[in-house]
Amino acid sequence: MSLEFLHIVMVGTKFAENVGSAARACANMGCPNLTLVRPVNWDEDRARSLATGTGQEVLRRMRIVETLEEAVQDMVAVYGATARGGGWRKGILTPAKAAPLIHEVMQQAEPVAILFGPEDRGLTNEETSICSRLVTIPTASEHTSLNVSQAVMVFLYECFVKSPGPVFRPAGPPESRLATHGERETLYVTLQSTLTDMDFLKGDNPDYWMLPVRRFLERTPLRRHEFNLIMGMCRQVQWLLGMKQK
Amino acid sequence: MSLEFLHIVMVGTKFAENVGSAARACANMGCPNLTLVRPVNWDEDRARSLATGTGQEVLRRMRIVETLEEAVQDMVAVYGATARGGGWRKGILTPAKAAPLIHEVMQQAEPVAILFGPEDRGLTNEETSICSRLVTIPTASEHTSLNVSQAVMVFLYECFVKSPGPVFRPAGPPESRLATHGERETLYVTLQSTLTDMDFLKGDNPDYWMLPVRRFLERTPLRRHEFNLIMGMCRQVQWLLGMKQK
Numbered sequence: 001m002s003l004e005f006l007h008i009v010m011v012g013t014k015f016a017e018n019v020g021s022a023a024r025a026c027a028n029m030g031c032p033n034l035t036l037v038r039p040v041n042w043d044e045d046r047a048r049s050l051a052t053g054t055g056q057e058v059l060r061r062m063r064i065v066e067t068l069e070e071a072v073q074d075m076v077a078v079y080g081a082t083a084r085g086g087g088w089r090k091g092i093l094t095p096a097k098a099a100p101l102i103h104e105v106m107q108q109a110e111p112v113a114i115l116f117g118p119e120d121r122g123l124t125n126e127e128t129s130i131c132s133r134l135v136t137i138p139t140a141s142e143h144t145s146l147n148v149s150q151a152v153m154v155f156l157y158e159c160f161v162k163s164p165g166p167v168f169r170p171a172g173p174p175e176s177r178l179a180t181h182g183e184r185e186t187l188y189v190t191l192q193s194t195l196t197d198m199d200f201l202k203g204d205n206p207d208y209w210m211l212p213v214r215r216f217l218e219r220t221p222l223r224r225h226e227f228n229l230i231m232g233m234c235r236q237v238q239w240l241l242g243m244k245q246k
Numbered sequence: 247m248s249l250e251f252l253h254i255v256m257v258g259t260k261f262a263e264n265v266g267s268a269a270r271a272c273a274n275m276g277c278p279n280l281t282l283v284r285p286v287n288w289d290e291d292r293a294r295s296l297a298t299g300t301g302q303e304v305l306r307r308m309r310i311v312e313t314l315e316e317a318v319q320d321m322v323a324v325y326g327a328t329a330r331g332g333g334w335r336k337g338i339l340t341p342a343k344a345a346p347l348i349h350e351v352m353q354q355a356e357p358v359a360i361l362f363g364p365e366d367r368g369l370t371n372e373e374t375s376i377c378s379r380l381v382t383i384p385t386a387s388e389h390t391s392l393n394v395s396q397a398v399m400v401f402l403y404e405c406f407v408k409s410p411g412p413v414f415r416p417a418g419p420p421e422s423r424l425a426t427h428g429e430r431e432t433l434y435v436t437l438q439s440t441l442t443d444m445d446f447l448k449g450d451n452p453d454y455w456m457l458p459v460r461r462f463l464e465r466t467p468l469r470r471h472e473f474n475l476i477m478g479m480c481r482q483v484q485w486l487l488g489m490k491q492k
Contacts, residue, residue, distance in 0.1 A: 002386065024393055030386025054390050096407060138407055140248065140276025144300050150271055150399045153392075157400050161342060161384055200482045212475055220466040229458055236446045240486055 003031035003159055005106040008152055009071045010036050011127060012118040016043040020050030021149035022116075023058040027051075029156035033111075035063045035071045040118070068115070068127060076110040077102070080123050080131035081155060083145045091133070095155050098135045099162035107164065114155050116148050179222040187227055188214055194234040197241055249277035249405055251352040254398055255317045256282050257373060258364040262289040266296030267395035268362075269304040273297075275402035279357075281309045281317045286364070314361075314373060315431075322356040322424040322467065323348070326369050326377035327401065329391045337379070341401050344381045345408035351467060353410065356424050360401055362394050375457065376427070378464045425468040433473055434460055440480040443487055 008026055013019055013036060026034050036042070042064070051059050065071050072078050079098055093101075105112045115131065117123035122145070128134055137146060137154050146154070179187070192210045195201040201209040254272055259265055259282060272280055282288070288310070297305050311317050318324050325344055339347075351358045361377065363369035368391070374380055383392055383400050392400070425433070438456045441447040447455040 021393060021396065025396060028385045028390050028392050028396075050393075052393075094407070137403070139274045140406065144274050146274050146399075147267060147270060147296075147298075150267065150274075150396065153396045153399060154403050157383070157403070160386065161340070195479070198482050198486055200479055212471065216466070216469075216472045216475070220462070223462075225458065226462045229462070233441070233446055236444050237483060237486075240444055240483075 003029060003106070003156065003163070004033075005109060005111050006031045006102065006156075006159060007033040007035060007071075007075065007111055007113040008156070009068075009113050009115045010034070010039070010148065010152075011068060011071075011115055011123065012038050012040060013116075013148065014040040014119050016041070016046040017050045018119065018147065018149040019062075020047035020055060020059070022152040023047065023051040023062065024055035025149060025153040025156050026058045027054045028153075029160040031156055031159075032058060032061060034058050034061070035065060035113075037065055037068050037071050039064065068130065072113050072115075072130065074111055075113040077105045077112045077132045078130060079112070079114045080128045080134045081114055081116045081151055082123055082128060082134050082136055083139075093133055093135045094138055095135055095158040096162070098133065098155075099158045101133070102159055103162060103164055116152060119148050176224045179224055179227040183224070183227050184217070184222060187217070187222075187230060190231060190234045194237050198237055249275060249352070249402065249409070250279075251355060251357050252277045252348070252402075252405060253279040253281060253317075253321065253357055253359040254402070255314075255359050255361045256280070256285070256394065256398075257314060257317075257361055257369065258284050258286060259362075259394065260286040260365050262287070262292040263296045264365065264393065264395040265308075266293035266301060266305070268398040269293065269297040269308065270301035271395060271399040271402050272304045273300045274399075275406040277402055277405075278304060278307060280304050280307070281311060281359075283311055283314050283317050285310065314376065318359050318361075318376065318427045320357060321359040321427050323351045323358045323378045324376060324427060325358070325360045326374045326380045327360060327362045327397055328369055328374060328380050328382055329385075339379055339381045340384055341381055341404040342408070344379065344401075345404045346410075347379070348405055349408065349410050351424070354424065362398060365394055375460070422470040425470055425473040429470070429473050430463070430468060433463070433468075433476060436477060436480045440483050444483055 008022060008031060010019060010022060019036060019039065023034055047059060048056065079102065102112050115123060115127065117127065137151055191213060192201065192206055196203060196206050254268060254277060256265060256268060265282060265285065269280055293305060294302065325348065348358050361369060361373065363373065383397055434456065437459060438447065438452055442449060442452050
């Protein structure tokens with residue numbers, strides 16, 4: 001499921017670069033809806049430069065409105081991103097906790113907004129008062145505030161990865177299957193006899209000397225092509241030993 | 247648990263603003279270690295302006311080095327952030343899957359690096375070849391690339407929220423320490439020459455044939471005594487080859 005019903009609303013943003021970065025983030029995560037409420041010193045060119053090719057379409061579709069009311073008019077849920085907690089701001093969520101709630105609404109094909117305040121002060125109490133819930137991104141220190149476009153990215157990322165839609169499959173060919181227990185045992189037997197033949201394992205108690213080798217290999221999920229790789233090395237050593245005897 | 251053992255390494259970054267934003271993100275999530283490898287048109291003032299008050303300390307501590315080798319020499323695990331899959335880039339992780347693995351190492355008070363390539367091209371195959379694992383941030387479209395400082399934030403955020411709390415100190419005798427990147431490289435060089443001498447690796451392009459061996463060993467946190475173990479096997483094979491020539 002995409003984020004087509006998610007609306008990023010930036011209130012009183014002061015730096016057009018942050019809008020550009022937010023637009024790019026929207027494009028990255030498949031959210032087509034960006035709205036600005038009373039941007040300060042709005043500069044479309046500065047925004048475009050940071051949106052890069054990726055975010056241009058989001059900027060083109062972007063709405064600029066005068067009041068927060070206009071921006072959230074048609075939303076069925078409004079989440080407020082805030083760095084400040086405490087006071088009456090109770091039951092603040094983390095983005096990870098908010099994402100499933102946001103998807104619940106979006107899955108009914110209903111629009112949801114996330115509000116982000118100005119760089120310097122964040123959302124006012126009046127602005128947060130219209131929010132269904134407040135969400136705070138966990139940070140290392142209470143007094144460290146995120147760049148607003150970084151905050152937008154974190155919310156989009158959480159909503160995207162928590163999306164109940166098709167699971168993300170990283171690019172690239174699939175890994176070869178894992179070696180079976182039987183293949184592992186075959187490998188240990190071959191390794192042990194090879195290492196013994198090459199006088200690496202003490203003849204008296206090879207099982208004991210083999211233990212660290214086993215433990216090392218047991219720690220890794222061994223893939224089939226890696227099983228073949230190590231077996232091949234053993235065969236080669238055995239061949240060398242044969243040569244030597246000649 | 248904090249991210250004190252995490253190292254953000256930015257390779258060939260072209261825009262100092264991205265370094266500044268990354269430094270602020272590091273401060274937000276409590277990661278004190280930022281390293282630049284061969285930054286292009288480095289401009290400290292531009293970086294400082296985007297780091298804002300929050301990121302200044304990270305910028306002050308930041309290392310600038312000439313080679314990637316220098317940057318990761320002491321790391322016990324190196325993760326590569328890449329938007330590109332395919333080719334030999336198998337088993338690519340998501341940040342959510344990588345974070346617990348990264349914490350596994352950090353909980354042993356061992357340093358871990360995450361590499362980020364230049365804005366325009368990302369990490370080269372040569373650069374990713376030294377990585378333990380590759381990690382790709384899921385995006386809406388395969389061909390959309392994140393701003394590098396946004397990507398840094400997503401990784402830091404995942405590592406921060408997946409943080410398992412205080413560093414775990416196991417009782418009883420400590421395991422032998424993990425091998426450093428430097429020791430791993432020594433091991434690969436020795437293995438490659440040994441496998442070449444025993445005609446296991448094709449002479450024409452040993453680096454290429456060596457890749458699966460490297461990737462297999464990179465997947466496991468190699469302990470110092472295991473490093474000695476494999477080095478010993480190589481010495482023994484070399485000795486056998488010497489015998490054979492006689």
